Amino acid sequence: MNEKKYNIVVINPDQMRWDYMTPNGHPFIKTGNLSRLAGMGTNFEKAFVACPMCGPSRTSVVTGRYPSEHGVRNYGGRMHPNHPNIFQSLEKAGYHRALFGKDHIIVEDAIGVLYDEGEDLCIGNMDKHPAYKRSWSSGSLETSSPWNLTERLTTAGLDYIDRRSTLREPFFVTLNYQDPHPYFTAPEPYDTMFSPDQFELPSNFRRESEGGEPERMTLWRKNSRSDEASEEDFKKAMAMYCGQIRYVDDQLGRVLDKLEERGILNETIVLFWSDHGEFLGDYGVTHKMAAFYDSMVRVPMVLWDPSGKIPKGPNGELVEASDIFASVLDICGVPQPEGSRAYSLLTDNYEPRSDVYAEGGIQIAPVDGPIAGANLRAPFAPTHYGAGAMLRTDRWKLCSHSFDCWELYDLDNDPAEACNVYENPEYARVTRELTQRLMNRMMNAGQAPEHLPHPQVIGVDDQGMAIFDRNYDNIELKDGPLP
Numbered sequence: 001m002n003e004k005k006y007n008i009v010v011i012n013p014d015q016m017r018w019d020y021m022t023p024n025g026h027p028f029i030k031t032g033n034l035s036r037l038a039g040m041g042t043n044f045e046k047a048f049v050a051c052p053m054c055g056p057s058r059t060s061v062v063t064g065r066y067p068s069e070h071g072v073r074n075y076g077g078r079m080h081p082n083h084p085n086i087f088q089s090l091e092k093a094g095y096h097r098a099l100f101g102k103d104h105i106i107v108e109d110a111i112g113v114l115y116d117e118g119e120d121l122c123i124g125n126m127d128k129h130p131a132y133k134r135s136w137s138s139g140s141l142e143t144s145s146p147w148n149l150t151e152r153l154t155t156a157g158l159d160y161i162d163r164r165s166t167l168r169e170p171f172f173v174t175l176n177y178q179d180p181h182p183y184f185t186a187p188e189p190y191d192t193m194f195s196p197d198q199f200e201l202p203s204n205f206r207r208e209s210e211g212g213e214p215e216r217m218t219l220w221r222k223n224s225r226s227d228e229a230s231e232e233d234f235k236k237a238m239a240m241y242c243g244q245i246r247y248v249d250d251q252l253g254r255v256l257d258k259l260e261e262r263g264i265l266n267e268t269i270v271l272f273w274s275d276h277g278e279f280l281g282d283y284g285v286t287h288k289m290a291a292f293y294d295s296m297v298r299v300p301m302v303l304w305d306p307s308g309k310i311p312k313g314p315n316g317e318l319v320e321a322s323d324i325f326a327s328v329l330d331i332c333g334v335p336q337p338e339g340s341r342a343y344s345l346l347t348d349n350y351e352p353r354s355d356v357y358a359e360g361g362i363q364i365a366p367v368d369g370p371i372a373g374a375n376l377r378a379p380f381a382p383t384h385y386g387a388g389a390m391l392r393t394d395r396w397k398l399c400s401h402s403f404d405c406w407e408l409y410d411l412d413n414d415p416a417e418a419c420n421v422y423e424n425p426e427y428a429r430v431t432r433e434l435t436q437r438l439m440n441r442m443m444n445a446g447q448a449p450e451h452l453p454h455p456q457v458i459g460v461d462d463q464g465m466a467i468f469d470r471n472y473d474n475i476e477l478k479d480g481p482l483p
Contacts, residue, residue: 003333005094006306007268009255010174013248014054014102015181015288016274018047018298020245028198029242033253037272037302043314047301048356048392049276049321050446052288053384054104057275061325062086062105064340066359066446073362075384077105084338086329087114090172093334098160100153101176119156123147125378126183135224135377136233136286138184138240140191148187150177154251158258165262180244182287182378190243196235204418206284212420214404217283217291220383222370226285234281241280269328270304273321289379290360292390292399293417297358307331310345317352318394341447353448354393357441361387366403391438398434
């Protein structure tokens with residue numbers, strides 16, 4: 001391939017909802033730099049991750065595979081570094097690779113393994129912070145606090161861009177922030193940028209389980225003690241969450257300014273995305289878990305493509321996060337990781353997806369009821385026990401849980417996903433059709449059947465055996481599990 005090797009800059013906040021940014025309609029957050037990026041590039045308004053948990057989601061975008069195939073289904077990363085991934089592809093294509101922030105893909109320090117340079121730093125949920133006592137806790141952060149990382153990591157990333165921009169070798173750098181992840185906290189001025197009085201509880205807020213709610217949601221509400229949180233507690237968390245996002249947005253602005261200052265913006269792809277979302281009061285809880293509501297699996301995804309190969313402006317088609325990463329590689333002429341299921345937007349005769357797919361939860365049976373005395377501040381065990389899967393179209397969402405109820409939502413009439421109509425006989429035909437499609441994708445390791453290799457017979461040999469246009473058996477042999 002002889003395509004131009006554009007530099008690649010990835011901005012990856014952790015746990016940012018798709019709807020908490022100005023380009024996606026938030027009424028007052030004023031993310032000016034995300035608007036700037038969306039105005040010059042492409043805002044994918046319906047982008048979805050392969051899993052609502054950190055490690056699995058990140059592993060899917062770097063391998064192009066879904067959790068059931070790459071084997072990472074838990075909170076933290078466990079990918080074997082030898083598993084085919086984009087970092088190997090970039091290295092072979094001559095890219096220098098750097099990380100500043102959390103990798104969350106492999107267990108050990110990823111510098112020197114997946115990246116050539118940087119700092120692999122994950123502070124979890126700030127579990128040791130004395131003010132982090134509940135899953136909804138919020139409060140101000142001292143500017144000098146060791147947990148105040150977002151600005152410092154950006155400064156390190158900008159120094160990297162300064163140094164690498166003088167060299168001929170293309171570079172890949174990802175800035176992976178803690179914000180806007182719980183503990184909900186931010187330094188000045190972001191800690192007071194928004195007032196709790198600006199917020200209302202979401203329409204799907206609930207104190208107790210309702211008919212058709214998965215048991216895993218009820219248990220998370222109980223085990224996290226979220227039913228003890230006041231309305232003011234939730235609103236404070238919302239206000240601080242917005243402050244965290246504005247903190248991230250300002251760092252994006254610094255990155256864009258640096259690329260312009262160095263005169264390399266038109267030589268650099270910029271991708272802003274999040275690995276999953278945040279409940280932030282939906283269903284009366286905060287944080288995340290192995291559930292498939294849009295607040296969990298729908299994410300911000302904004303791309304600046306200086307090549308012009310990706311159409312600019314709002315994109316309202318369904319896309320999976322892996323598709324956008326695959327598209328970035330295609331723009332640069334970098335081969336996809338071996339065995340990737342991603343569907344690049346630059347695929348020949350590209351047709352938008354009719355549905356998106358996600359998986360979550362590990363293959364351990366969940367506990368039978370609430371745990372006496374529990375105070376889970378994050379989705380630790382047993383919150384992530386019990387596997388499930390989701391199929392979402394523009395209008396419908398079907399969710400299957402191995403130890404729990406099924407869910408069906410009519411997103412046209414119930415965008416907040418508050419009313420599970422799976423048991424309603426009026427939706428029997430829709431349920432049947434979606435179930436068949438969900439099973440088709442599950443049987444193909446998450447991949448849409450229409451995207452599978454399509455053999456072409458070009459003749460027969462002297463033994464009467466079919467001769468194909470390529471060795472399809474070899475493709476299957478290479479598609480193995482994690483080493």
